Amino acid sequence: MSTVADKLAKKSTHRTSAKQVRLRLVYIDFWSALKLSFLAAVxxxxxxxxxxxxxxxxxxxxxxxxxVDDLFQSISDGGVSLETYIGFPQVMAFAVVVAILNLIVVTVLGAVVAGIYNLAVKITGGLLVGFTSH
Structure with a gap:
């Protein structure tokens, strides 16, 4: 099973009607990666x-x-009800806190990955990408 990248790597002698281009990804813009990861985090x-x-x-x-609340009340002799701790406002507040934490983590992670890629390019030379037009 051969892909476009494999065909480009072989540099075959037969001509095709499609134009093929090999490009190397050697830099990811930090601010672009930050904006894109923030959008994904939202x-x-x-x-x-x-x-x-x-x-x-x-x-x-x-x-x-x-x-579950009835079971918990039977275990705790009716002293504590889960309904007081697991209500709609508490669940939505927890959801918002988790969403904000995910927003921060995913945004920072996107920026860190872009930085690590930019450092790794200096060692590896970048990612070879093949494009073709039909």
Whole structure:
């Protein structure tokens, strides 16, 4: 199974109608990587908050939360109720905290990966990428 990169590496003698170009990726702009990773982190934050909301609504609607609360109250002799700790405001506050932490981590991680790639290019010479037009 040969790919376009394999075909370009062989430098075959037969002519094709498509123009083929080999380029080397030798630099990733730090600010571009930072902006792109921030945008991906915002999307991940929205997905996190919506998924927390949906999971909470499913657990609440199916009665799993009340069943676990009854079990917990029977173990603790009715002294503590989980409903006071696992309510809608608490779940959404936790979801927002997790989303903000993910936003920070993913943004920083994108910038760090761009920096590491730029340092690795000095040793490896970059990533060889083949393009073709049809």
């Amino acid at each position: 999307a991940l934050a929205v997905v996190t908050i919506v998924s927390f909301l949906l999971v909470y609504l499913v657990v609440r609607t199916t009665g799993v939360l009340s069943t």
